[in-house]
Amino acid sequence: MTDPRTTVRRTDWPQGGSTPLVTPLQPSVVYRSRDPDELDAQYSEGSAFTYAREGHPNAEVLARKIDALEGARDGFVTGSGMSAVGAMFLGLLSAGDHVVGADQLYGRSLRMMRQDLPRLGIETTLADATDVESVRRALRPETRLILVEVVSNPTIRVADMERIAALAKEAGVLLAVDNTFTTPRLFQPLAQGADIVIHSVTKLLAGHSDATLGYVGAKDPKLAAKMMEANVTFGLTASPFDCWLAERGMQSFDLRLDKAEANARALGDALAEMEGMRRVLYPGRPDHPDHNRAQALLNGRGGNMLSFEIEGGRAAANALARAAEGIAFAPTLGDVGTTLSHPNSSSHRLVPEEDRKAVGISEGFFRVSVGVEPADLLIEEFGAAVAAARAVRD
The missing domain is CATH 3.40.640.10 (Type I PLP-dependent aspartate aminotransferase-like (Major domain))
Incomplete structure (x- = not known):
């Protein structure tokens, strides 16, 4: 029988003839040695x-x-x-x-x-x-x-x-x-x-x-x-x-990336056709300034990240973000779902304005981390968001 005075002591981890399929979580900060x-x-x-x-x-x-x-x-x-x-x-x-x-x-x-x-x-x-x-x-x-x-x-x-x-x-x-x-x-x-x-x-x-x-x-x-x-x-x-x-x-990394990349190609092409769109930046598109280099470096792939710039200033940007229902507006990327970011108010907000302008980051500039949702849903949601921004500008 265990001495009740020793309950504060650590119990030895049970050993068996099998091993876990899933990697165990090991939160221990310290590890014991014999001497x-x-x-x-x-x-x-x-x-x-x-x-x-x-x-x-x-x-x-x-x-x-x-x-x-x-x-x-x-x-x-x-x-x-x-x-x-x-x-x-x-x-x-x-x-x-x-x-x-x-x-x-x-x-x-x-x-x-x-x-x-x-x-x-x-x-x-x-x-x-x-x-x-x-x-x-x-x-x-x-x-x-x-x-x-x-x-x-x-x-x-x-x-x-x-x-x-x-x-x-x-x-x-x-x-x-x-x-x-x-x-x-x-x-x-x-x-x-x-x-x-x-x-x-x-x-x-x-x-x-x-x-x-x-x-x-x-x-x-x-x-x-x-x-x-x-x-x-x-x-x-x-x-x-x-x-x-x-x-x-x-x-699930490979599966996620492949699906998100296919979505990004479709979304980039759809965005480029929307009224009020100044430019779409996606390495897989022929109009990308580094398209040929991207195709050589990335073996014909383009990844899941794209950026675009709409006409108008902060008011148009706010309207787009609010109207993009179902798309998380957040200063991050890489989620299973699509996220929309505005560098001027997040990642590059501390970069001097003249330096942002020099590389083309304006109030109408957005970055999209494309997720694994159905592509037609994303195109529909972004279409509504761009239309909302256009209405403010008009």
Whole structure:
């Protein structure tokens, strides 16, 4: 009989001859060792889990799954997409280094480039990633790293990845690619000359708007180790529960992306025919400014992300968002359902207005993360929303 005084003690996990089909959720923060010698050996050899900030089973399972998709070595999961970017910078850069970033990155990445890295003594320059000569002109002797998105967020421009990879190799500079929009289903940066790949797992990989996570992977395990050390030191730790949710979401990743991509093609074509539409940006459309490059890089695919610009200002934008019944207006992407975002009031609200205008982000500019609903339903809903915006403008 159990001594009632010991109920506060932990009970040993039951062992059996079978294993669970579903990955177990392991929320434990600490892991027991038998004695100091064993703990020393575990830290030295990296042979066991010790403390969750330094790694835990659910993060390990998820990281290995993304590693397999990206062809990475020793990738790791972080607490968010931006913490993945932060772990890379903190792990690899020092004061006096220089970074070149694409000028159409995600808003918070731009803020990090413009404000936070310079505050730490790391100089930065922004360049047009669709033009390799712009990137070349931005390089300096102290340049350590180039950061680009294959398809830019939210302007849907396509980077000149082949030439930028060749330039980075020629210059002896690391190339890091944020692959969130394209995912390894459309593009694998490490196989195309990049050194580091980054994901906001929160988005398309997890796919259900219920987990906030990032991922960093590399070709070179030494690079991965440096970034992982920064991740541990700065406490950019991923939640076991979020990792468990994301790993579950990834079981349907291929199916979700393929359906959403087919919807995006149909929606993009329909939007382009609507009155009051200034432009539609979708890599699979022949009128996209980088269409030929996109077709070559993405093997004829276009992904599920598109942007469009309507005529009119904030009043028209408000009318469109309110009239888009059934479509979530939210500053995010990658959900099972379609979401509509307005960069001027969300992701790029802190970017100077002149810089937003320079890349075409106006009050009438919207980003759409297309989901898996019936395409005809989406076209109907967006048709009503665009008509509502047109009525305000008229």
